Amino acid sequence: MNRFQHFSEARAAYENVPIPDGLEARVQEGIRQGRAARALRQRRRVRRWACAAACFAALFAGLNLSPAVANAAAGVPVLGRLFQVLTVVRFEKSENGIDYAVDVPAVDAEGDLAKTVNDMIQAKVDLHMEKARQDWQDYQDAFFATGGTEEEWGGRTMDVSVDYEIKSQTDTRVSFVVTMAEGWVASFEERYCYNLDLAEDRPVTLRDLLGEDWVSVSNAAIRRQIEESGDEDGSTYFFTPEQGGFTTVDEGTAFYIREDGVPVAVFPRYSIAAGAAGFPEFPLA
DSSP states (O other): OOHHHHHHHHHHHHHTSOOOTTHHHHHHHHHHHHHHHHHHTHHHHHHHHHHHHHHHHHHHHHHHTSHHHHHHHHTSOBOOSSEEEEEEEEEEEEETTEEEEEEEEEEEESSHHHHHHHHHHHHHHHHHHHHHHHHHHHHHHHHHHTTOOHHHHTTOOEEEEEEEEEEEEOSSEEEEEEEEEEESSSEEEEEEEEEEETTTTEEOOHHHHHOTTHHHHHHHHHHHHHHHTOOTTSOOSBOOGGGTOOOOOOTTOEEEEOTTSOEEEEOOTTTSBOGGGOSOEEEOO
């Protein structure tokens, strides 16, 4: 069982804990009000957010020097002469009611692309950590402000995770997906796809893989798979275009590359289908 399967099962068990009648509604309303008030203080919080991000960067830098992280990085396979992908940060800990499980990757290669991608990943991790801590604090504040008791709280915790998966690799290219999640009474998960050509020091695009007609090829493949997803009575998780469903791919469409070289388009949860569909994926072949 991988970390995210364990994460999902633990979250499901947690969400089945009974909550006193009316309390959850009061908590959620409290969270909403708290977030509205926090938006008014946003400007004053900019410096604190920047400081928090710097603190996490400093923490990660310190962890990079630790034997545990050095050992973790040493065990990562080299993906060719031009580059390698390393786990530069790895830690699991519990702090202030939050259980962290974090593996942060970085690309070790010459050129500007690796640095740009590494900086991008680090910035997303910093923001993810800050958001998770703030969400947890908002929930705690609202829970007790709306009548929750220590007994009802019952030692609740939140899971926060960062992980990655290498989808494919050649001597010059790599495709990997970074997943960031938090889970408590609500759940949040984001996925970021990176497709890199380290020989040419640039991202790999759908145009590179599918040719000049990449938009029409991609759209046809996705629409066919959406149509085939319906059951016997025609019902499907996917929204119609009029409901905000899929219309077309563009240069911002996320994708990864399978080992057989086929690109797979990935859409955020709820973006083109109901939440039960998860993160819809469509091979573009």
